[in-house]
Amino acid sequence: MNIFSKAGAALLYAFGELGSAALMIRSAFFWAFHSKIEWRQSLIQCMRVGVDSLPVTTLTSFFTGMVLALQTGSTSQNIFNEPIFVGTIVGFSLVKELGPVLTAIVVAGRAGAAMAAELGTMKVTEQIDALHVLGTDPVRYLVIPRYIACMVMIPVLTVYAMFSGIFGGFIVSASKLHVPTNTYWDDILNYMQISDFMHGFSKSFIFAFMIATVCCYRGLSTTGGAEGVGKTTTRAVVVSMVLVLVLDYFSTAVLVALGV
């Protein structure tokens, strides 16, 4: 097989996957408007995506805020001889970038992997076919609740991560850098506007939709038993994490162009 055949086969595969994922999204929209929402399932998924991810989100964002404050403070101490704008840099970094990106990566690695593995196992043990047979559609019963959970809980976790990180930065700036409390908070509140918050917050919806799509699609297209479930889970997590970073750049570019 020459290089052109290989490239062609890879392109065909990629477009095939994109097309199939698009069909799943279409099906999700169809069932969302043509059937009752499975609220019990949605609540269960909200618990798994949101509540169960809370400890790891807290740790990640808190320590990120702490290290940001430490780096900012020590660098400005070296340059200006005092730690200045620690709150501003920690706040903007977390609200516009790190809050949404870190939360998305944590949820993709934790809840996204669980989603892909669970749906993948259901696929290879014919439980997905059983849903068809018992009068419901897997997209309706399994995928829509996961979309709801991601679209509700990831933005909530993102806001929580922003506050948690800023608080972590505050602890370091107060205890280690000896920045006065008022200065830290004023550095954030004097410069930050609601549009800055909306910038980060709106990105969390984009990441949530992408994570739910990738993990559910990969799960439902699993083949090949236990080995297939393992491969599906790895691929879902890797693709989600890479896409978080890629989409972060492009969504930031669009939001900046729109003035958000």
Next chain:
Amino acid sequence: MIEVTGLKKSFGPKQVLRGVSASVEDGKVLSIIGGSGSGKSTFIKCVMRLHQPDAGSIKVHGRETIGYRSEVELADLRRQFGYLFQEGALFDSLSVAENVAFGLQYLTDIPQTRYRAVARDMLALVGLQNVEDLRPSELSGGMKKRVALARALAPGPKCMLYDEPTSGLDPIMSDIINDLILDLKRKTGVTSIVITHDMKSAFKISDTIVMLHEGNFLLTGKPDDFRASADPRVRQFVDGSANGPIKMKLRDLD
């Protein structure tokens, strides 16, 4: 009546069904026999449209279903069937009672307050008691099969598709399941397609038997036609003999 004509299905380069035709009248039992991997499950999955056939015609109660594409059309088609999966396909996250009652909320008007009672009745029908609150992982293979059968029967389908209903069961329970299939046929007039390797079961329950071999139906007939068949391939399968024209691909022992 279910009428299948010229059904073809391939997976990649592998042609599994090469234009098979069969029909089963209302209230009758059609059994499909054939070696492992011969495409028996593919056949009934095409009827149920869990697989999209490549070509052919599938008429269910006079309606051509091969062109069904939309979610609503396919859901309406599948509503008419009950399906017993080979490995049970029970939902791991639900209890036995929730599994059995699962189809009731989507396929029937039975009020939710009666689900547990219906589940208990259906479980008793397949010889299981006091298992309602167990999880599928706590059941043996045979019990899983019977719970799956109870789940398939609970909504009262017009047609039943059984994928190896007696595999993994002891001989007594196998015969009880055979009697249950016959009983359902007599009492409710359910139309059945049964996939089986078990010739004793096929002879007992079938009105018609077809044998699938290399993607084609080798013989279609009544149980007596199979008992009397002189075709060496049919004879080999009916007698369960390793020696004959049907060769399984095995490596010789050194």
